[in-house]
Amino acid sequence: MARNEQDPPPIRDGLVLGAHWGFLTFFAGLGGYYLLSLILTAVAVGGEGEVGSLRIPELGPLVLLAFVPNLLLGLAPVFGARRWGRGVLAEYRLLPNSRDLVVGLACGGFALLTGYVLNVLLLEVYGTERMSDPLTEVFGGIATDTGWLVVAALIVVVCAPLTEELFVRGALWNGLAHYRVPPWVILLLTALVFAQLHGEPSRTIALLGQGIVIGYARLITDRVGASVVAHATNNLPPALLLFGS
Template identity: 85%
Template structure:
């Protein structure tokens, strides 16, 4: 039997403090993410905008450092699923199957198209000064180091989609579905969270459109594995463009 099509659990199952454990994982992960981001910014960046008190010998390690807060986004759902749920694989259906790959590739391609078209419109509204490429801003300083570029690309295509999907289309989505929120509302709400999480106000509309396209993979299959493939597909071309300046 396909567990993705089973009836939802009883409304009282899996509750922590009166709500589904996915909400606890969501708010704990979000709080830890922002707290660690603030701490890393305070310690790593000096008043002159250069690498400060951490005294890193080169910009390469900042690739890993920038990803550390994202780890907490994925860690909270993993720990919560193991503690109060049925485990990571059963709760999120994380490992993509053949259908997940097909649906994920299609939704990821649509996310790319949506993001491109909306960013073209936003570029006309904001101009190049306000609408910049976030990957270039973060990883531009390692453009001459092929090894760190590969690490950065793997983070963008594999690691970041994994943690973000566990967080948004995993823990939050499961919590909303458990409490009988209509599917289209779940899709839009998680897309809004996805857009806000990136902290790019000028690109929020484009990120919202991409979030809906990626979330459609979860909606169609009821599996995080499908949205993970969609997210990775959406991130692949920007990651490859990192090598353009190397």
């Protein structure tokens, strides 16, 4: 009997090394991300052990270097979809349609509100020293260079949402869904990975809340395009604040 295209694929389909290819690309991307982060950190710190010792003109390229490990998060799911899946667009439904835009903007706005409320509460717990803005820490040294600030803003609003959503709400989500994991469990698990990925312990709870809201865009549309829009919307105000720092 022929299977309807809307039906989930059989468990045996799409397996690589005994597991769904989404898991393989997820762990490959994650391993590459942390390995390259360690290498670039060692290179950036240099002999004196202080990144701050770099001159301002040298800080511009660090904007791109900071994003290179993040790039692997998106490249691994793209490779997996092309090599073992039906292609990037078919596997992830990446190109946003009109509904993705509406849902993404709504979820992104609510993610902003969620993050703001939770960060205010966490500020009372941790204090201002442990709740500093990560974007300011990374890109603060290029505040006088408008060109590099534009590059940084594009990375924050366009590139990072695209790679992170392909990684978390794309490859990992698809792998879990392949094994019929309940959607609400997938939503929570991917939000946990999203929060942990940012490596900011004091903001983990806020990032978890934002991850749930952003993931909800994927949940109700079944499209990564919607979660990319939500993620980009969530990142837009912090990126704009770079120009006022």
